[in-house]
Amino acid sequence: MSDEYEITDKDIDSVVHYLTIFHPENANREFAIEMLEYLKAAYHRLALTNPEALEELYDAFEASKKNQ
Numbered sequence: 001m002s003d004e005y006e007i008t009d010k011d012i013d014s015v016v017h018y019l020t021i022f023h024p025e026n027a028n029r030e031f032a033i034e035m036l037e038y039l040k041a042a043y044h045r046l047a048l049t050n051p052e053a054l055e056e057l058y059d060a061f062e063a064s065k066k067n068q
Contacts, residue, residue, distance in 0.1 A: 007036045 015032035047054050 005040060007033065007040070011036055 012029055012032045015035055016027055016029060019027035019032060019035075043054070046057075
């Protein structure tokens with residue numbers, strides 16, 4: 001597995017689906033790609049500037065996995 005996350009068509013389709021439901025005015029591939037790129041950069045910045053917050057996100061994710 002690569003260390004670098006690459007946006008896939010499946011990711012884009014999933015975001016377009018989300019946008020269709022919650023933000024239909026922005027439900028298109030271009031917006032979805034920009035949103036994924038923004039989120040990718042935001043998580044990178046968070047890891048560099050506030051690793052405690054990133055750990056909190058991890059803990060929330062881990063808890064959600066246990067509840068499945």
